[in-house]
Amino acid sequence: MIDRRVAAGAAALALAAAVAPALPAYPLTLLTQATIVAILAMSLDVLLGYTGLPSLGHAAYFGVAAYAVGILATERQVGLVGCLLAGVLLATATAALFGLLAIRATGVYFLMITLALGMVVWGLAFRWVSMTKGDNGITSIPRPELGLPWSLAAPLPFFYFALVATVLAWAALGVLVRSPFGLSLKGIRESETRMRALGYNVWLHKYLSFVISGLFAGFAGVLWAWYNGFVSPVDVQLVTSVETLLMVALGGPGTLAGSALGAASIVFLKNFVSVYTKRWLLILGAVYIGVILFAPRGVLGAFRRGR
């Protein structure tokens, strides 16, 4: 079953890679966006789906990395490797710090404290104007060059670049959740007390899951800054964190490929609906409510169980 899901995901990626050259500019842009957001959703799934920790501040790590790239690429002309390292490391460090505060709490309290920590980052993005340019955001972030004949400034090469990054992230996370460590995380999700009784260091497992999740969210944030060329407090706000939760919930928590598909669905839905109607918030709100009412285990989960 797991293999079938991997096969379906791989087929979707291969299809995307095959049709990309034939796509007009706008759908290609959305496809690129979907692959990057898929990394963010998969990173949250490690925490929510596999460890059972619903984080309401996941946009923080995404945003910290995106801001790091934005500032370094515009003010210091830092290139690919420097931006990537700085963004991912900063996001990981933020997660490592926040994890120390958050992991102690469980259930609703975990939700609350991650929300609060996410707001700390949003507050800095919004108010620390000399660093982040505040509400205006950081504009015209240049894309890096790989030293290849194809410039990443063009949409198609950048799409393939993002696609490769997504495949790498998917593979890494896939290995992680199938490893003994990943299985221990699932054990903690099912019964923390039992895992503790079996001698597992539950705190450490949860903490590492939190930090790894932040690391990959940071990876997505780096790509996002390059893709969008623009970073603003919107990228770190509460609604962005909640939207990521929706993507994971839609795809079915505990399935990486599901989270990725959930992410892609929301990206396409949001953008297509906003083309046709001004009332897209209304529709997005209805999607939130509909998902919870009619597919509480996620759309993939609903199909899988024949319900």
Added chain:
Amino acid sequence: MTAEFWITQAFNGLSYGALLFLLASGLSLIFGVMRIVNLAHGSYFMLGGYVGLSTVWRTGSFPAALLAGAVAIALVGVGMERLFLRRLSGQTLGQVLMTVGFALIFQDVALLVWGGDPYSIPVPAPLQVVLTAGALRFPAYRIFIIAVAVIVGAILWLVLDRTRVGAMIRAAVDDREMAQGVGINVHVVSLGVFALGAALAALGGVIGGGFLGVYPGADFEVLPYAFVVVIVGGLGSLPGAMVGSLLVGLLDNFGKALFPELSYFTLFAPMALILALKPTGLFGRA
């Protein structure tokens, strides 16, 4: 940094804290009884403000606006609880996503009905005066906000601490199943508390409309503040909501005045610290 600066900022912080108390006490009670993380609570504040605005336009009466806002939003809350949230009890993630869904819908409906322009709710003339003491200026409207919060707080405390209904609510906060077991209709208590919480938030919205204004985006702007108050004070605790509101009101004002660039940081960082040291908040119980 003269004495006037400190007194003025403390007064502003106090009055803002009073407004936050109206918003957050309901959120805290709702959480205490139902364990629902309601991300649509800021929407009640905003919608209350808009309903109050329309009422003032129609009738010219500020008290009528307070009443209409509170009643209308209480009904919205009842509908949400009864039709949607009740079936999700115990599903934290489901509640979060569903209440966000409602918040987005409310945001769009408000935009559709009232448009994107900011408005201010006209307040009665007696509340427009400014009391002065030497170089110090105290707007009567801010004193009015503090008075309303004190009255609401006193009534809430009396009801919760001294009446049979209050005892039922406290029982439901402490142990929902046990309360049900001894014959308390927890469903009705939940519905009542949800309606009360929504009405208080709406009241805050109408009163806040008099000095902050009513505008799109107010919902998600006040929501974090309400959460900080509830988190700092402890979920489900009325004294916690009081202390938390004061603390947040003062921290926010002094933070904005002293460190404008880090003002949100000065608000959220102490909260993260309190949570790290005492995960259930200052007055909360696990």
